[in-house]
Amino acid sequence: MSDWTQIETWMRSQGYTPSDLQHAAWNNTMAGCHQLIVSPTGSGKTLAATGMMLNQLLRQAPAKGVRLIYITPLRALSRDLEKALIAPLADTQHRVAVRTGDTRASERAAIIRKPPALLITTPESLSQLLASPKSVDIFATVEQVVVDEWHDLIASKRGTQCLLAIARLRRLAPQLRITGCSATIADPEHALRALIPVGCEGVLVHPSQQRPIQLHVLLPADNERLPWAGQMGLSLLESVSAQLRPEQTTLIFTNTRNQAEQWYQALAIIRSDLRVELHHGSLDHSRREVVEAGLKEGTLDVVVATSALDLGVDYPAVEAVIQIGSPRAVSRLIQRAGRAKHRPGEPLSATLVPTHRLHLNEYQALADALSAHALEPVQPAEGHLDVLMQHLVTLALQAPWLPDTTYAEITSVAAYAELTREAFAAVLQALQYGSTHLNQYPDYQRLVVRDDQYVQVATPGIARRHRMSIGTIVAHASMRVRVQRGAVLGEVEESFATRLKPGDCFRFAGRVLQCVRLRDGELWVKAARGNASEVPRWTGGRLPMSQTLAHHVVERLARPRPSAPCIQNHQQLDQMIQETQIVLNRFGVEVDSDHLLVETFETRDGVHCICFPFAGWLVHQALGPLLAYRLSRIQEATYTVTVNDYGIELLSDDPKAFQPLQDTPNALFSPDHMVQDLAEAVNLAELMRREFRGVARIAGLLFEGYPHQRKSVRMLQSSAGILFDVLNLYDPDHLLLQQARRDVFQTSFDLPRLTTLLERLHHTPVRWTSPGQPTPLSLPLVHDRLSTRLSSESVVKRLAKCLRGFDDNP
Amino acid sequence: MTTLEFGGMTWIARADRSLWQPERRTLVIADLHLAKSHAFRRAGIPISDAIERDDLTRLNQAITDTRASTLWILGDLLHSPAGLGPHIARFLQELSLPTTAVHVILGNHDQAAAKALANAGLQTYPDPTPWESIEFAHFPESTGPHRPRIAGHMHPMVTYRSRRDRLRFPCFAYIDEDTLVLPAFTRFSGGSDLNPRQVTCYPIVADQVLSPDGTPPTIELDAEDSPCAD
DSSP states (O other): OOOOHHHHHHHHHTTOOOOHHHHHHHHHHHTTOEEEEEOOTTSOHHHHHHHHHHHHHHHSOOOSSOOEEEEOSOGGGHHHHHHHHHGGGTTSSOOEEEESTTSOHHHHHHHHHSOOSEEEEOHHHHHHHHTSTTHHHHTTTOOEEEEOSHHHHTTSHHHHHHHHHHHHHHHHOTTOEEEEEEOOOSOHHHHHHHHSOTTOOEEEEOOSSOOOEEEEEOOOSSGGGSOSSOSSOGGGHHHHHHHOOTTSEEEEEOSSHHHHHHHHHHHHHHTTTSOEEEEOTTBOHHHHHHHHHHHHHTOOSEEEEOGGGSSSOOOTTEEEEEEESOOSSHHHHHHHHTTSOOOTTOOEEEEEEOSSTHHHHHHHHHHHHHHTTOOOOOOOOOOOHHHHHHHHHHHHHHSOBOHHHHHHHHHTSGGGTTOOHHHHHHHHHHHHHSSSSGGGSTTOOSEEEOTTSOEEESOHHHHHHHHHTOOOOOOOSEEEEEETTSOEEEEEEHHHHTTOOTTOEEEETTEEEEEEEEETTEEEEEEOOSOOOOOOOOGGGOOOOOHHHHHHHHHHHHSOOOOOTTBTTHHHHHHHHHHHHHHHHHTTOOOOTTSEEEEEEEETTEEEEEEEOOSOHHHHHHHHHHHHHHHHHHSOOOOEEEEOSSOEEEEESOTTTTHHHHHSHHHHTOOTTHHHHHHHHTTHHHHHHHHHHHHHHHTTOOOOOOTTOOHHHHTTOOOHHHHHHHHHHHOTTOHHHHHHHHHIIIIIIOHHHHHHHHHHHTTOOEEEEOOSSOOTTTHHHHHHOOSOOOOOSOHHHHHHHHHHHHHHOO | OEEEEETTEEEEEOTTSOEEETTTTEEEEOOOOBTHHHHHHHTTOOOOTHHHHHHHHHHHHHHHHHTOSEEEEOSOOBSOSSOOOHHHHHHHHHHOOSSSEEEEEOOTTTGGGHHHHHHTTOEEEOSSEEETTEEEOSOSOOSSOOOOEEEOSSOEEEEEEOSSOEEEEEEEEEEETTEEEOOOSSSSOOOEEEOTTTSEEEEEETTEEOOTTSOOOOOOSOGGGOOOOO
């Protein structure tokens, strides 16, 4: 047993009692183990992760060099962490410093000159530090690296960047151990292996027991008032309003920024007695920080938020959490419910507000999954080539490197364990000559291999630009919204901004604004009176339903039965679901997991064919066009595809359009030639073009520009679209295009899930119904029309249609 | 390919991004941006040099097609004034044509290279330069009254939107009744977005120059020059 006197004494002085979880984590660090601490927020995991080092520091006099690096994905949290970590060290000479994108140049220099014992940073800032030759010395003393919110990083390029940086830190400080912190996840073993170096052992630290959760479903007085379709949910506005009380802070989660704006607007009007605020990812930093501070201090009554508030610290002042619509994933509901105050021994709780009737079944499914502890599995990211390219240049800025040793270092990261020596050589070649096609890029320079085989950066100009553009966060093309003679309110997507004409009104940041003009890449606005129906839409915002939840939804629809008791008002809920079920039965809707339900009916628009694979819209987004493509190969017709979380709607004006689906349904779902057919079915080049912006930005092909930029830099600016077109034309198998293609298949389609789904549907019998009109199950699909048609028409024809559209909508 | 009336003359807007005046046997292009890809490669961005070779091939093809006696380049012949290395000399050599006189308006990217251009046998002119009843210029904007002006610099692109679609094309644009702006000749360029409701634009779509209402041209002046039917 180790001696934890110092840290325990400090904790007791603050009124905390060290928990078993904390002791376990400290002992692991002491024993030199890598570990992953899996626990909900509020269980003291910051102290669990850092306590051992704090204990050491409390006993020791300051020495040179950084001892602990704390990596957080949330820049906004770094100051809170700083306060939390400084407190135990207040009476010592040890220093704690924060290095994020917001840190001033003078502070940055100070960190290098006089390294703190504890450094709090983000994945991007850590990479930036590594790009300095001086980092070799200040990081040689590191004993522990903490990766916070690992569940959030694990599947992303940021996570990969973070792991590559840690691999370099291990070269500088071989003694260091890694501690990950994660929210509750389905397969922690998997998450641990993705975090720690290949071939190393690690330990999982679990809390002794799971915190139970209690749900309350907000139900309208009578079922009729709950619509069969719709995402906004404002029909329950009054019931939600009745839940809000001035004496308690309530956090209302929505699924999209658009929805948050609308709910905020509505609540601000009908509850002018309350202090209502808005929080989402497109609002300006300063505004979000004010809201976050208000939540912490309890000076706000209601905050309408999106997933931008899913992560991070809990807000002790928040006493109630309301979820509008479906949280779409079991783990997201737990995260959101976990934002509220913790009273020891009391369960997590959340109020669920359905926006349409089928949400009631989803809530039952959520309760089932929660009772069975069925959470979404996480899929660790695979080694991205764009991130690797950036990192290899970063390493060369720290010190010239030898390919052999660097290859060993990179492949010690789990995400790159499979990277072959040839693939590594190809990446190096691309950095040296522009591509593996060496002759196309005369005079190319980025990295050079010296005569002694060491790799270094070619010119100071390249070094300077690289330092400016380290990072993997790529925002959608966006424009700042600025009030005339005033502040920046936040950002809207460029596609929305450029559609506005001067004088157009829209709602943003909870205000009605009038477009004045677009200038210097900013949207200038002024306050407007009255009402505006336009609310910006953000494309990044939609969350697909998780497979775990979808599975439970199908189970629920297939076998109606009483709700799990973690729903407080389960009797009322069951009664309403029974009424819903009666309606579904009347329409002949029979869902079960052994059949694929297919509905057809005719309307003025044409023949509709709706299939219900229940696989989430991300997968449906690929399956829909794939089906349409395969149908069109047998039956010449035009198909319009619409998808949602439950199913796919195909619409055609040809009455025989769906004959092949009736004749040979299983052939249409064949997993053979899936990728080829998909590439034909969707405009793959266009999707890659979109994805390429991120790839190009990360790989250092795109300069976003920076303050006081000089002309020579402007000469190098280009849009990702043009770079993509040129590469695609002249060097179609360039590494970065391969990466863009992989990103499309991962992020736009979820290829692994699509494969599994097709393998299942290939053998699943179809259950046809012809209800004569849309059933309640298909109504949301027909109603929402979320997706657009994938066009195979010529560009000239499309232009003709666009121009015709002018007349309809002048 | 479509016909435009400008400055009392009839011009042919070609899908290869050049403008042709048959009576004067004069071909006009703007914004070739030679060696742009070179500047990118020196900064570590892999852009193939095939792009410039293609641009020059297209230019040579246009000259061959039209048998032009004069070629006017309305500025930004070179992308970067810095680093007038051997790679530029190579390109300029390709531009010295035996049968065609090449006249260059000096654009914002060209000033420093004026001497090199002259050395390569190209005649350089200030911005703007009168020609016949009109003037050629690099910059479309001018202060005060001016002759009808054909200019470059803007890289005009026109964007069409409908509720379901968004399409963007390079175009010939009348930014006002006295100013015709040519598309950038190089295909490696972005551009200024124009609204087709505000500016009369002739978009280059696939292999054709379409009229502002989006229809393909119906009258062909010169059967010899007619493009292949799509």
